Amino acid sequence: MKKILVLQKQAPYGSSLARDGLDYVLTSAAYDQDISMAFIGEGVWQLVKSQQPAEIKQKSQLAALEVLSLYDVDKLYACHEDLNERGLSPQDLGVDVTCITRAEIKQLMVEQDHVIGF
Amino acid sequence: MKGFALHFCFCDTRPMKFSLLVLSAPHSRQASQSALKFAQTALANGHELYRVFFYQDGVHNASQLQSPPQDETNLHDEWQALAEAQGTDLVVCIAAALKRGILDADEAERYERPQHNLAKPFELSGLGQLLDAQLQSDRLITFA
Numbered sequence: 371m372k373k374i375l376v377l378q379k380q381a382p383y384g385s386s387l388a389r390d391g392l393d394y395v396l397t398s399a400a401y402d403q404d405i406s407m408a409f410i411g412e413g414v415w416q417l418v419k420s421q422q423p424a425e426i427k428q429k430s431q432l433a434a435l436e437v438l439s440l441y442d443v444d445k446l447y448a449c450h451e452d453l454n455e456r457g458l459s460p461q462d463l464g465v466d467v468t469c470i471t472r473a474e475i476k477q478l479m480v481e482q483d484h485v486i487g488f
Numbered sequence: 489m490k491g492f493a494l495h496f497c498f499c500d501t502r503p504m505k506f507s508l509l510v511l512s513a514p515h516s517r518q519a520s521q522s523a524l525k526f527a528q529t530a531l532a533n534g535h536e537l538y539r540v541f542f543y544q545d546g547v548h549n550a551s552q553l554q555s556p557p558q559d560e561t562n563l564h565d566e567w568q569a570l571a572e573a574q575g576t577d578l579v580v581c582i583a584a585a586l587k588r589g590i591l592d593a594d595e596a597e598r599y600e601r602p603q604h605n606l607a608k609p610f611e612l613s614g615l616g617q618l619l620d621a622q623l624q625s626d627r628l629i630t631f632a
Contacts, residue, residue, distance in 0.1 A: 397615035484622050
């Protein structure tokens with residue numbers, strides 16, 4: 371089992387990368403890897419509650435993130451500064467994440483065997 | 489790695505095992521061309537290329553129907569030549585490919601489509617092959 375950090379860097383829906391990154395997380399978890407996810411930059415928008423993507427014929431990223439606990443992926447982090455810069459606070463989020471600073475995300479990256487970004 | 493001139497220098501380094509993740513379509517972005525150049529340069533300098541994995545819009549690299557003007561690069565043909573010369577593993581994410589109309593003969597039959605546009609040395613497979621590439625390689629490099 372390897373420690374893998376998946377960085378989610380893109381807002382949902384505008385590109386498919388948010389969903390593609392999540393699919394990689396689910397695959398890796400199914401193969402029993404030790405997965406952490408960090409939502410940084412525009413990626414923090416994936417966490418916002420009350421998403422209504424059916425209006426634009428998209429599947430909900432938030433609903434997809436909710437299945438992560440079934441795969442024992444529970445190490446979810448969001449970048450504190452990136453939330454702040456976008457006027458978001460933890461109350462705006464629909465997923466249980468730990469808010470950490472950029473410096474702490476850097477430390478998280480150092481602790482991994484592998485890092486991949488979407 | 490994004491749109492700038494890339495000059496890969498591997499001088500004085502120990503041989504490494506690389507895998508590449510290609511996320512962009514040919515022509516729309518420079519990423520596929522950069523990935524190809526990186527692959528060629530790494531191999532020419534004695535490094536190992538474990539796998540090239542095509543995901544998201546990168547799956548379009550595998551279309552054997554792409555027909556660019558003669559003075560532009562045909563990425564499909566370049567990847568094919570690389571695989572034939574070096575035995576490089578070219579894996580295309582099956583879920584990403586099917587939804588974008590990149591099908592091999594078996595999938596075309598399964599989904600009752602009149603054509604297919606993917607054939608060896610490209611192979612359709614799952615995301616487990618990307619995980620395997622990440623675990624088996626010294627470095628996985630993303631071209632987006």
